[in-house]
Amino acid sequence: xxxxxxxxxxxxxxxxxxxxxxxxYGTPRNLSYWWNFGSLAGVVLVLQLVTGIFLAMHYKADxxxxxxxxxxxxxxVNYGWLLRYMHSTGASAFFAIIYIHMxxxxxxxxxxxxxxxxxxxxxxxxxxxMATAFMGYLLPWGQMSYWGAAVITNLFRATPFFGEQVxxxxxxxFQVGDATLTRFYALHFLFPFIxxxxxxxxxxxxxxxxxxxxxxLELKQKDIIPFHPYFxxxxxxxxxxxxMVFSVFVFFVPNTLIEAANNIPANPMQTPAHIVPExxxxxxxxxxxxxxxxxxxxxxxxxxxxxxxxxxxxxxxxISGGAVYRPVYRAMFFVFLVNMVVLGYVGAVPxxxxxxxxxxxxxxxxxxxxxxxxxxxxxxxxxLIKRGLPPAVMDSLK
Amino acid sequence: xxxxxxxxxxxxxxxxxxxxxxxxxxxxxTKIPTDKASVLRGAEQVATVCGACHGLKYIQYRNLLxxxxxxxxxxxWRGDKPLNTAMQPQMAPADAQAAxxxxxxxxxxxxxxxxxxxxxxxxxxxxxxxxxxxxxENRIFTVTKMPDILGISGAADDKQRxxxxxxxxxxxxxxxxxxxxxxxxxxxxxxxVMIYLFIMTILLILWKxxxxxxxxxxxxx
Numbered sequence: 185x186x187x188x189x190x191x192x193x194x195x196x197x198x199x200x201x202x203x204x205x206x207x208x209y210g211t212p213r214n215l216s217y218w219w220n221f222g223s224l225a226g227v228v229l230v231l232q233l234v235t236g237i238f239l240a241m242h243y244k245a246d247x248x249x250x251x252x253x254x255x256x257x258x259x260x261v262n263y264g265w266l267l268r269y270m271h272s273t274g275a276s277a278f279f280a281i282i283y284i285h286m287x288x289x290x291x292x293x294x295x296x297x298x299x300x301x302x303x304x305x306x307x308x309x310x311x312x313x314m315a316t317a318f319m320g321y322l323l324p325w326g327q328m329s330y331w332g333a334a335v336i337t338n339l340f341r342a343t344p345f346f347g348e349q350v351x352x353x354x355x356x357x358f359q360v361g362d363a364t365l366t367r368f369y370a371l372h373f374l375f376p377f378i379x380x381x382x383x384x385x386x387x388x389x390x391x392x393x394x395x396x397x398x399x400x401l402e403l404k405q406k407d408i409i410p411f412h413p414y415f416x417x418x419x420x421x422x423x424x425x426x427x428m429v430f431s432v433f434v435f436f437v438p439n440t441l442i443e444a445a446n447n448i449p450a451n452p453m454q455t456p457a458h459i460v461p462e463x464x465x466x467x468x469x470x471x472x473x474x475x476x477x478x479x480x481x482x483x484x485x486x487x488x489x490x491x492x493x494x495x496x497x498x499x500x501x502x503i504s505g506g507a508v509y510r511p512v513y514r515a516m517f518f519v520f521l522v523n524m525v526v527l528g529y530v531g532a533v534p535x536x537x538x539x540x541x542x543x544x545x546x547x548x549x550x551x552x553x554x555x556x557x558x559x560x561x562x563x564x565x566x567x568l569i570k571r572g573l574p575p576a577v578m579d580s581l582k
Numbered sequence: 583x584x585x586x587x588x589x590x591x592x593x594x595x596x597x598x599x600x601x602x603x604x605x606x607x608x609x610x611x612t613k614i615p616t617d618k619a620s621v622l623r624g625a626e627q628v629a630t631v632c633g634a635c636h637g638l639k640y641i642q643y644r645n646l647l648x649x650x651x652x653x654x655x656x657x658x659w660r661g662d663k664p665l666n667t668a669m670q671p672q673m674a675p676a677d678a679q680a681a682x683x684x685x686x687x688x689x690x691x692x693x694x695x696x697x698x699x700x701x702x703x704x705x706x707x708x709x710x711x712x713x714x715x716x717x718x719e720n721r722i723f724t725v726t727k728m729p730d731i732l733g734i735s736g737a738a739d740d741k742q743r744x745x746x747x748x749x750x751x752x753x754x755x756x757x758x759x760x761x762x763x764x765x766x767x768x769x770x771x772x773x774x775v776m777i778y779l780f781i782m783t784i785l786l787i788l789w790k791x792x793x794x795x796x797x798x799x800x801x802x803x
Contacts, residue, residue, distance in 0.1 A: 435772025
């Protein structure tokens with residue numbers, strides 16, 4: 185019966201073909217646990233979608249009732265607090281996972297040919313994620329929600345010629361208000377589904393170029409194993425470990441990720457003493473503030489996110505395996521990470537003379553890493569070839 | 583070359599951090615109790631003392647019953663108001679505005695709505711002191727319009743200070759509950775979730791080892 189049904193479907197839809205293709209997807213057997221974060225991002229996306237839809241059943245996108253409706257969810261809806269804390273913690277978790285996923289790509293040079301499109305679709309996903317998170321943050325209609333949205337939409341004033349109009353167009357009003365809240369809500373609901381679509385594109389690109397691996401070399405056929413059961417179970421181990429970390433935040437310290445000021449309803453007449461974005465935007469916010477000119481700051485901030493797309497061309501070394509065989513690239517990678525933390529700190533504190541200087545130095549280091557990469561990677565390649573590399577790596581250069 | 587200014591950068595980062603901390607308010611980090619008795623004593627303080635001016639719009643009288651306040655006590659507090667009315671201030675907001683120059687804020691979320699959270703609240707309640715001119719000031723929130731209701735600025739000795747401190751702790755404990763009424767359920771459920779996930783993850787690791795046995799025997803690539 186089952187076989188006949190399946191045959192009937194397969195004649196009309198490539199179901200068996202699709203399942204077989206996915207299960208047998210050839211995967212390098214030497215992938216480390218750093219390769220778990222892609223599937224984890226998928227798990228978090230699903231959790232955000234599910235909790236988000238249930239939250240949407242109780243949330244009111246109206247400035248008169250939005251704040252109260254969140255409290256209604258937290259207090260009166262059965263397990264509403266769980267939905268809300270999973271969703272608010274999930275936003276942070278999503279960024280943490282994506283940043284680790286990106287750091288892994290940088291460390292192992294997984295962005296290089298032929299994986300440019302895989303990398304760029306990932307970039308697009310990051311931008312969509314940022315937009316979704318930003319709009320979602322307005323919905324609780326707390327003080328930080330309101331002022332965060334006011335500050336960020338105001339940045340579009342830097343648009344040449346039409347600055348004022350663009351800001352009003354985004355807000356739907358002269359100020360952040362009811363029109364802004366309802367449109368952010370509508371888009372916050374829509375964007376995750378666009379993300380799901382973009383994830384499919386990302387996965388199709390992945391299945392075309394196949395997964396990279398820690399050695400960076402083309403593996404022999406015997407070292408390629410089917411995705412199922414090997415990586416389904418390995419990804420599940422990752423999901424288990426992830427859910428434990430996630431649950432510590434959700435059940436024991438869910439408020440650490442919610443600004444105190446956001447427990448005060450939005451008040452357009454009263455600016456909070458210190459407006460800070462969520463932690464995942466802090467480094468970019470620091471870059472924005474490090475440039476004294478508004479337009480310059482906005483351009484620098486935009487560039488700081490988009491510049492990753494240029495990496496396949498900036499990294500001119502042909503040596504495989506990203507940082508594995510490349511000491512200079514490895515040093516740059518770790519300096520870049522530390523620099524990110526410095527920028528995050530600068531973005532979090534109120535600006536003083538000292539933090540402004542630190543922020544400007546860190547911004548220079550940030551862009552300097554990208555600007556020097558073509559030169560450094562070429563020099564490093566020549567040096568390493570002269571000094572000698574493992575035979576397999578040398579062979580891959582021929 | 584890049585590594586060379588990393589260390590000074592990190593050092594200056596931490597020293598500026600220390601400076602920033604000195605300039606900020608030093609909050610009293612006294613541990614706020616979480617036991618039921620303290621929360622219930624705090625409920626009484628809030629309903630009978632704070633309630634004169636402040637409301638708790640997200641707490642209804644029935645919630646106090648759920649918390650464990652005796653029925654007769656809740657009935658005395660609510661008067662003829664139904665059980666599912668929110669706790670309103672006894673003084674009309676307009677009268678309070680006239681008397682103090684500001685509408686007293688709602689207390690439902692007060693324990694989590696200020697930087698420092700419960701410690702801010704406790705430090706604020708305990709922060710009143712007479713200055714040189716003999717005026718009562720609050721060191722935490724200098725422009726506050728609220729009088730020193732607990733009387734900490736006039737405490738005669740340590741014993742009295744301690745009694746007032748205990749009251750402030752109870753109030754803070756109750757407002758912690760009011761800000762997050764499901765907090766206890768959440769933590770209790772969290773323990774079971776953690777145990778479940780821990781066992782599940784161990785089993786998944788074992789299962790993974792079993793599936794990968796043949797591949798692991800192949801050694802490195």
